[in-house]
Amino acid sequence: MLYALKIATRYLTANKAQTSLLVFGVAVGVFIFIFMSALIGGLAEFILSRTAGDLSHVTIEAEASDPPMLLGDVGGVVLLVQEKDTSREARLPNADAFIPIIEKLPGVTAISQQITGGAFLRRGAQTAQVSITGVEPDRVSAIVNLKSYLVQGTVELGAGRILIGKRLADDMNFRLGQTVRLQADTGIDKAFVVSGIYEIGSGGPDRRQAYVSLATARTLFAMPQGVSRIEIKLADLYQADATAARIEATTGLPATSWTENAQQLLDALKAQAQTGLMLKSFALITIVIGVASALMLSTYRRRPEIGIMRAMGAPRSFVVVVFVMQGAMIGLVGGLLGAGIGYAVLLAFPTREEFQPGNLPIDIAQGAYDVAILLTVISATLAAILPARAASRVDPVTAIGQ
Incomplete structure (x- = not known):
């Protein structure tokens, strides 16, 4: 395994310009992923703080009683009180009696x-x-x-x-x-x-x-x-429906969740989250395509070297490991570089507490740095599998003859 890592490192450092360009491309994809996470998350927090954040998450309100009917329908006329x-x-x-119960929920x-x-x-x-x-x-x-x-x-x-x-x-x-x-x-x-x-x-x-x-x-x-x-205000406003149901079951009081009157807001937040997911997915797809293309080119250029390794008894699994390690290293270095660039850029934006109207509501805490690095390493590793399998199928005699 260490020998495979040594060869993978040598392949990457042999053409430093190409490797640097590839790592930079991965870093840009990671930066886009982090920036979109901070923007979409911050925008969602801003919308909620300006709408549901200042609303009651659960409301217990007595229903107005209908006036009793004094007489039935007499000639199309109904008399009401x-x-x-x-x-x-x-x-x-009797609200006071239920307050301690609700506070403990x-x-x-x-x-x-x-x-x-x-x-x-x-x-x-x-x-x-x-x-x-x-x-x-x-x-x-x-x-x-x-x-x-x-x-x-x-x-x-x-x-x-x-x-x-x-x-x-x-x-x-x-x-x-x-x-x-x-x-x-x-x-x-x-x-x-x-x-x-x-x-x-x-x-x-x-x-x-x-x-x-x-x-x-x-x-x-x-x-x-x-x-x-x-x-009632909750720590997690998305638990309003469950809390309202629990209050009704526990106290018998008519509890209403804020979501019942804000369905359009919920739909807008869901659509926004889906948009952010699509944009981040495109960034990961770009990383996969870039890594796979670069390693496929490396496979073609290093066919003679791969043939020599195979002729010396290196199994196909060894060749696969070499190229997969290259993808993993590119993903790790590019992920760390992109996360560092993303964090440095997001530092220039005001925090959630210092946000002022007219600025982008970016929340640096929602950059999803660890997720971005992990997904990048996994994506780059998976992207290297196809070139690795192609390299492992190189015929030693044909490759050396080239």
């Missing part, structure tokens, strides 16, 4: 109990319709990381404090520390101080969403017990 207090229609009355990283409802925000003659979300003061950023989106003020919520979006503040000419009035759809009216202004970057939440403390929301929407919904 219409609840006056719509905020009471959907609630989870695998993969659950955060839980937020919320009370939601509609309201009118007023200051002077200005009025805006908003959606109010009451959250626990110590879990304001449990689901949506409002602290990272904060423009002014603080995310700390307490009695008489409200957190609003920047577009809403601009539209209503609100400023930090100003007093505004909030009238809930229950008719309850309270005064609040704008304690914080956030900017997520999407028009809806920035213009229509406001946050108050959970205790304040109980007063506004006349809900002394229970909550409107429970939002």
Whole structure:
């Protein structure tokens, strides 16, 4: 085996220019593989962080009860009861009892109990319709990381404090520390101080969403017990379906995965992953073709030497090992060189934490360096099998005669 390795090394170093060009070609293929892995992976992470990353991965929300029918179909007319207090229609009355159970489920990283409802925000003659979300003061950023989106003020919520979006503040000419009035759809009216202004970057939440403390929301929407919904965040958002099913089986609460309302996003991510796989496959195919072509040429040029080895008693398996080792060495050296070049180039791009809009969302941690090197060595080794078998079939007498 060592003798075969020595001969394989001599063959490669005999024509250094050709070997260097071949190794460089393999390195370029590996670099493309690593770059595409970092780009596709980073893009997927960026899309998820800007969409599902700031969403509840699993939501437990009480279903609104249908109004009871008072009379049957009489002349095509059905009389129904219409609840006056719509905020009471959907609630989870015993949510507190299930929170410890949900917190112990695998993969659950955060839980937020919320009370939601509609309201009118007023200051002077200005009025805006908003959606109010009451959250626990110590879990304001449990689901949506409002602290990272904060423009002014603080995310700390307490009695008489409200957190609003920047577009809403601009539209209503609100400023930090100003007093505004909030009238809930229950008719309850309270005064609040704008304690914080956030900017997520999407028009809806920035213009229509406001946050108050959970205790304040109980007063506004006349809900002394229970909550409107429970939002849950997971370490792995792709486990949302399984976690939702487990919550329903364990607690009996109606749990909904984020994937039920984001099928188009999932389809887009799958299509993106398949595109990346195809591009990386093309890079590996290029490596295979390059190595096989170079070794096939080497086989033709070294027919006399191969004939002498065969005439001296070298078995066919020995010749096969020599050429397969050449392919493996080319793949290893080219893979290491390509991985080094890829890592050096990706260092110039900002990390995931430092990413700014307008730049390529490349994640250096997802370069798949070890996978790239391993696949390259395997591909180059497999590419050398066909030339190796051709070399082993060389007739010693014919080859020496040439």
